[in-house]
Amino acid sequence: MALEGKKIAVYVTGGIASYKVASFVRLLIKAKAEVRVAMTTAATNFISPLTMATVSKNPVLTNFNNAEQRGEFIPHIEIARWADLSIVIPATADIIGKMANGIADDLVSSALTATAKNKFIVPAMNDEMWDNPAVQRNVHQLKIDGIHVMEPATGFLAEGYAGKGRMPEPQQVLDWIGNQMNDQPFRGIKVLVTAGGTQEPIDPVRFIGNRSSGKMGIALAENAALQGADVTLIAGMVTVDLPTNIKVIRIQTFAELQTKLMEEFPQNDVLIMAAAVSDYHVEQSDDQKIKADANQQVQLTLKRNPNLLRMLGNQKHRQILVGFAAETDHLLQNATTELEDKKVEMIVANDVSRNDIGFGSDQNAGYILQPHREPIKVAKASKKVFAQKILNEIQKLIRKEEG
Incomplete structure (x- = not known):
């Protein structure tokens, strides 16, 4: 498996699909990856840091104050340098916009701004938000910057109707990342x-x-x-x-x-x-x-x-x-x-x-x-x-x- 032995940073942002991330992290652990999780404040309203700490087997970063209490005075730099690859899941329109424009106003966006290695984005949002021209411009910019962006799925949305914007299932995300890792033309060069x-x-x-x-x-x-x-x-x-x-x-x-x-x-x-x-x-x-x-x-x-x-x-x-x-x-x-x-x-x-x-x-x-x-x-x-x-x-x- 392409992810075996990899150090993976998982960044959870504030979307309803956050509940799927616990299962996704379990799949990463099963693939023999080492996982650390960071969450935005909005994400903690959907799924608890305790849940993510339990499934990842590592403490969870949520904000600078909590990190400092554990003695991690520059946590966003430490996790950025630690990770072999970073996954933003689910990626809201907010975090996509921040990444595309270099905005670093919390721990998660700061860590992602400091990350130079492979980054993977798994968007999840309402279909009208996904189709918004500004969001599409930001997604396009991320791709130009060399960041991997997964297409959202079409299916039943939180609003109660079907549309494009749903987060793919955890196994699909894992398979996509594995394929992206294998499709590296300079691997071994x-x-x-x-x-x-x-x-x-x-x-x-x-x-x-x-x-x-x-x-x-x-x-x-x-x-x-x-x-x-x-x-x-x-x-x-x-x-x-x-x-x-x-x-x-x-x-x-x-x-x-x-x-x-x-x-x-x-x-x-x-x-x-x-x-x-x-x-x-x-x-x-x-x-x-x-x-x-x-x-x-x-x-x-x-x-x-x-x-x-x-x-x-x-x-x-x-x-x-x-x-x-x-x-x-x-x-x-x-x-x-x-x-x-x-x-x-x-x-x-x-x-x-x-x-x-x-x-x-x-x-x-x-x-x-x-x-x-x-x-x-x-x-x-x-x-x-x-x-x-x-x-x-x-x-x-x-x-x-x-x-």
């Missing part, structure tokens, strides 16, 4: 991702760097992990939070990146080089801060760094190597030259001169290039969506390699 910019020291306080935020590489790492990959992220200078659910190696300079890549690359199946790597380093950096008052001019000699993509392309053994071409002009022409020059399976090209998709933006657009194939144009989209399109093409290469 080791993926190495680089993200962010490198910095080359001029002296102890100054450096040569670039405007990379690391958002693209982090989106790739997070999406691959959600799809079952064993991910290692080598991160340089980034402007956003790093994932907490995958292995992260921090670097600063080109030399440090090169060292870590040589250590990690041989044991991985896929390498995605999304980092903005310095092309040059200062040949002779100063050990002491260069004094501005004493130096009206400072001359720096920059020395070319080796091309890591070319180096790794010559060393690879059946690995899939993906590079990035960040260009400001002649995008396709320059990216095609990169593809032909290096022994890589894929080059992702994007125009960093554009403010709406360049460094630091939440959006991206560009082309995916592969040998002997027409470039795939990717329209402007969030970096999470762009990352998924890249991973889809990598999946095809993996299947071709396995075939």
